[in-house]
Amino acid sequence: MTRALPASARTPVPWKNGGGVTREIAAWPEGAGMDDFAWRVSLAEVAADGPFSAFPDIDRTLTLVEGTGMDLTVGGARHLVNTRYVPRDFRGDVPTECRLLDGPVVNLNVMWRRAAGATTPTVAVVRGRLRVGADALVVALDGTAEVAGVTLQPYDAVRLGGAEALLHAHGRTAVIGIGGPVRSSDAPLA
Numbered sequence: 001m002t003r004a005l006p007a008s009a010r011t012p013v014p015w016k017n018g019g020g021v022t023r024e025i026a027a028w029p030e031g032a033g034m035d036d037f038a039w040r041v042s043l044a045e046v047a048a049d050g051p052f053s054a055f056p057d058i059d060r061t062l063t064l065v066e067g068t069g070m071d072l073t074v075g076g077a078r079h080l081v082n083t084r085y086v087p088r089d090f091r092g093d094v095p096t097e098c099r100l101l102d103g104p105v106v107n108l109n110v111m112w113r114r115a116a117g118a119t120t121p122t123v124a125v126v127r128g129r130l131r132v133g134a135d136a137l138v139v140a141l142d143g144t145a146e147v148a149g150v151t152l153q154p155y156d157a158v159r160l161g162g163a164e165a166l167l168h169a170h171g172r173t174a175v176i177g178i179g180g181p182v183r184s185s186d187a188p189l190a
Helices: none
Strands: 003-005 020-028 039-046 058-066 070-074 077-081 088-091 096-100 105-113 122-132 136-140 145-147 150-152 157-159 165-177
Touching: 020 136, 020 157, 058 122, 070 088, 077 088, 136 145, 136 150, 150 157
Parallel strands: none
Antiparallel strands: 003 157, 020 039, 039 105, 058 088, 058 105, 070 077, 070 096, 122 165, 136 157, 136 165, 145 150, 145 165
């Protein structure tokens, strides 16, 4: 069943380490907490330099959606995250330090448990038309989008279920494939 997930319904929650806030978009199983989710998608607001929370046995895909960027040190290796809408993968259990480049940022954060047989979500940021699989989460980032009869404003989301749907992304839109890969028709990657 398709479910609209409006941005206005999200409550800010302090980070596990207290260094920022997150607004959960969706998680599985529904109602799961930080210790028992299979996958989780959120928007994280980073307002200050400091360490990222450690998440044992969790992998992450982070996508910068607002702000200038961050200089991350992940397990001793430096990663400059200064291009918006480019998904970047890293392990959640590796020590990660963040230095903001020029003020606060907002990141789309996809996390999943590294368990035997677990599905690894796919993350793509697109514009244009795209046929989206039946088990996907769509999040409008910097413009509007329409999918499955739902119009999305920035940060609104829809969880698809049951059948494929045609997405019309007028601005950059994240498509998170929960049960399989995203299938592209004529949508260029952003």
